[in-house]
Structure formats: structure tokens, C-alpha cells
Amino acid sequence: ILKRFSMWSSRVFSVEVDGAPRYFGIREQLRGEPVPPDVFSEVQKQDRCYSLLVCSGDRVTGDRFHWELRDRLQRQLPPGSGLRSMSSFIPDQKGSLLKGYFLQSRAGNSSLIEDILTDLEQRNPVLVCSYSQSEDGQQWTQCLWYQSEDNPVRFCVVPSETPKHHPSVLNMINSDVFYSLDEACDVLKQCGDIIPETRSVLGMLPSSLDARRKPDFPVIVIEGLDATGKTTLTESLRDSLGATLLRSPPQCLSAWRGRFDREPPLIRRAFYAVGNYITAEQINQEASKSPVIVDRFWHSTAAYAIATAVTGPVSNLPHEGAEVYHWPGDLLQPSLVILLTLDPEERKRRLRSRGLMKTDEEEELDHNKLFRTRVEEAYRRIVGSACIALDASPSADLVLQQALLLIRAKCHL
């Protein structure tokens, strides 16, 4: 059966299944040489390629398996083989995204890869297809790898149109970014057996949450990348305004933060989302007595989640105004959000001068300019409680003065 197997831009190809195109996006290399412009044209005839997609019906176990699989493949694949993250999706259809990996084995080590795949297939729900090239190099055969040539889908690699939405956007709502407390709690509740700490985290939620109650005093959130000066400014604002200083995630969750930072995005972001709701309740209580200053809140949670889920240039981000940038309907909205902006070199200098251990994410922010640009742009696109950017490069005292001017103008303090 000859099927259209179309290459989309540089790293996505599609196979028409029952007349509908199912796209396969090879996103970024995890090991081996950088992903060539046209991944299939670089494959030598004697090489074998495999697409390996996690199809678990339960998203918590599926996300955790996908997360663990990456480490396992990076450790076990034979030298010389290529490993790249891969997604399969139906263009612009929400919830259609399957995440997985694209393996390329050099001649001679296919059997090693197939031993790994056999073991995986027996233990977990994965869809594995193998790809082989025809002698003339014009055609490819895709088939379920254990069926070898039993059910081949033969196809040609031809250019195809670009779907409107980047695949990572399709499953973002309430998987990478949470828009209600219930959605975030549902994910943590599903983890109860595998991560006992979730019960303690959920136990920190107040019995009644009135997150949307209008606070009596102004609530000012300070946002920004690591080492832009949030801690310094929030502490000075607390002293200058006689305000209460809170942060998200709240102090009561700090014992479990490291544990959830090791989890896949679905679980990690649910943890930070619940943290925002606990902080919102603390804000409500404190803002009945004095102004409240908050160090990070929902912007941090949403901007980092969106920028992590999407790879590549800023143009891959969901478009401005997309649903993904909307403030959760059940979460307190601050009176003002100040986004500290800083030149990357000055930020690195401050990071070094502070000397604290860098988290993986901070490492990523440092050497991955694309990621940093996506975070900064995602911050700016969030609506509901838009950010006002404030240049954090002057001295700490000058930044404080600028922030006080903004607060007095916007919050009449």
C-alpha cells in the first residue's frame, strides 16, 4: 500500500492513516548528532529507524513512564545510535498528542535496540514502528516493528503543509498549565499511591477556599527570572510599605518541593499550581490587615510550563491571546504584577555573586537562549493580571524607588 508520507517543515512527517494525516514530529536531539534538516534523508540505507510512542491511557502513568523511558534509553542505547524526542499528533486536534522517541541505529546494533524494545513492549503500552528504506532510496516502509514486513505501510517522503498549532500546544491545558484547583488536585490525587507526599501537600489546602474574594489591601506580585532581584526587592518593599511578604510555592510546601521537582511536568506543575492556591488563601488572610507583597505567583508557574512544553523558537509558542495565557477563573488576581527584566550577562553575574546551587531549570535558562526567550515572552503574553516590566539593572535602591512609584501610581498606596 503506497501512502503519502509527508515531511512537514524540517522535522515533522505525517502518515495518512485511514485517510487522515497523523503527524510525527521529531523535536530535538537527546543524544547523537544534531537533528539534520530532513531527518530521513540522512539515514543510510543499512540503518534502521524506530518511532516509539507512549500510548498509556492514564496520563499520570503515561507521563511518568515517558519521563523514566528517556533516562533508560539514554543509558542503554548502543554507542552510535541516535535518540530524539518525538511526538505524534493529529493536526490542531486537542488531546491527540502522543509523546515518545525516535531511535536511529547504526548498522549492526539493531538487535540491541530490538532487545530493549521487546522488553518495553512487554511491560508498557508503547507503539513501536520501524522504518526501512527501499533500494532506490525513494520509498520508505513503516510497520509495527515486531510484525517485520507483515503489515507494511509504504510511503514516499514529500513536503506537506504545516499544522496551525505546534504539537506541544495540543495537550497543554490542564496538563502543563492548570486552570482550576480541581484539575491540579485531580492529578495529585491520582499520584497518591506512587508519591505518598501528595497526601501531605493536599492536606495543606485550607478546607474552604475563597480565592476570588477581593482583598482589602493591594496585592503586589514580583516576578522575573532567577537572580533578577525578586528576593531583594520584595524584602525592601515589605519594609518600606509595612507589608506582609509571602511567596509561592508557600513555605509550608518547601519540605516536598525537591521531591516534585524530580517528577514529569504533569505532576510537577500540578504541585506548583496547588502551591499558588495555598498562597492565594494566605494572601486573602493577610490582605485584610495590610498590603501584601508576593515573590512569584501564577505567572512563574504558567510561563515556565509553557516555555518548557514548547521547543524551538518563540514562534512555536501559542499565539498571543490564546486560551493558555488566561488567568485561572478560580485564582485570586493581584492588584499589580511587576516583571523584573535584566540583561542576561548581568543576570549571570548576579547568579554567580549569589553563589547558590543552580537548579536544572536555571542551568537551562543560562545556556539555552531559546528557552529563556520563550519564558520571557510567555510572561508577557499572560492576560488577566498583565505584567508591568521594570528594568532591574540599576542599583537595588533605585529599583526599589521605581517599584514604589509604580505601586503608588497603580495601587494608590
Ligand SMILES: Nc1ncnc2c1ncn2[C@@H]1O[C@H](COP(=O)(O)OP(=O)(O)O)[C@@H](O)[C@H]1O
Ligand atoms: N538591583 C541590584 N543590583 C545589583 N545586584 C542586585 C540587585 N538586586 C539583587 N542583587 C543581587 O543579585 C543576586 C540575586 O538577587 P535575588 O534578590 O536573590 O534575585 P532572585 O530572588 O530574583 O533570584 C543577589 O546576590 C543580590 O544581592
Ligand SMILES: Nc1ccn([C@@H]2O[C@H](COP(=O)(O)OP(=O)(O)O)[C@@H](O)[C@H]2O)c(=O)n1
Ligand atoms: N509560583 C511558582 C514559583 C516557582 N515555580 C517554579 O520554580 C522555579 C523557580 O524556582 P527557584 O527556586 O529558582 O525560585 P527563586 O529562587 O527565584 O525563588 C520556576 O522557574 C518555576 O519553574 C513555579 O512553577 N511556580
